[in-house]
Amino acid sequence: DTAVSQTPKYLVTQMGNDKSIKCEQNLGHDTMYWYKQDSKKFLKIMFSYNNKELIINETVPNRFSPKSPDKAHLNLHINSLELGDSAVYFCASSQVRGRRAHTQYFGPGTRLTVL
């Protein structure tokens, strides 16, 4: 059973297009995240949702819009894609309370290439 899954794994698209990445976790966690990892492997937090409520919204262009329909899902929609959006996007989840509150479980990543 996959703990955190993302679709698609690869996404190649043209500049100006709109695309979505989906994420699902079956760990029963209450918090989910989106990260962007650039070509230099720098991993940067973008958004975080706790129980469907947005709790972290880092400095990210408003072309990026997260949406959490329920605790197990966190999707990322990107409008008007730009070349600089090319990166690997990771979804992650964690449980806010408890002994392992600090432990994040990452999805396999979505490699986005904007041409």
Add this chain to the structure above:
Amino acid sequence: GQSLEQPSEVTAVEGAIVQINCTYQTSGFYGLSWYQQHDGGAPTFLSYNGLDGLEETGRFSSFLSRSDSYGYLLLQELQMKDSASYFCAVRWGIIFGKGTRLHILP
């Protein structure tokens, strides 16, 4: 704000011990986490220190000194499969350092 400093690359020999250091500056400290990431893979959790001292998990150990804003990850009995990038992270493990690429020589 927060910042984390770790060496960009470290090279060690198979079977040896290597230490990867991390110094941090953060407003509000909630522990130091360590993640491993193989090329093409996702980060995976290795260790967490909420209090000063050493945490041991098999061949991996992690140390924290809050007074020095410093921690390290210690990898023992290095294996080729340990070749990966290692990240320290603060603020419930959501602010990551730039990663240390570990190269292991046979």
